[in-house]
Amino acid sequence: MLDTPTYVSRSARMLLAALSVAVVSGCATNYPSGSSQQTAQYVLTNDAATLLGDESLNRFLSQAPASGVHTMARSPWGDNVEIVAESAYLAASGRKCRQLRVIEATGSTRTALVCETPNGWVNQRLVTQVVRGRS
Known part of the structure; x- marks a missing residue:
């Protein structure tokens, strides 16, 4: 018993x-602080991300539907490019991000990644992208 x-x-x-x-x-x-000021940073490192200064590009990234196309004479990814935005998603960092296809005038295509911050969209390094000059 x-x-x-x-x-x-x-x-x-x-x-x-x-x-x-x-x-x-x-x-x-570790909960986020109540501060509304957030520094744009890479997800996996502490390197500062590059803010995209072009207002029309920022507006396009915020509003474009999946497969939306934006043509730019000058862009962070080169001159005379066509940018195709994929669907927005919530990244592990908590930010809204979009993968982009950057199509050059020659027809060659590459991939880019951008994420939204309180200060605007930032150009992020792809996790699969090799960083040169580091050991």
């Missing part, structure tokens, strides 16, 4: 231990 007081105290200790773990892990969580 089970000894009821031992069973109850063992269950109470297990519950107390579980609650203690939950409280301690909650204290270790």
Whole structure:
């Protein structure tokens, strides 16, 4: 037969231990600060990302539907390019991002990544892109 007081105290200790773990892990969580000023940074490094200064490009990235096309005489990805924006998605960083196809006048295509910050859209390095000059 089970000894009821031992069973109850063992269950109470297990519950107390579980609650203690939950409280301690909650204290270790890094919540965002209430500051509205956010620095644009790469997702995987602390390097500053490059803000896209062109207002029409920022407006296009904010409003264009999937497969929307924007033509630019001068862009961060070269001159005389056509930019095709894929669907926006929420990145692990918590920012809205879009993958772009940049089509040059020669017909060659490359991929770019942009993410939205409070200061505008920023050009991000693709995670699969090799960084030259670093060991």
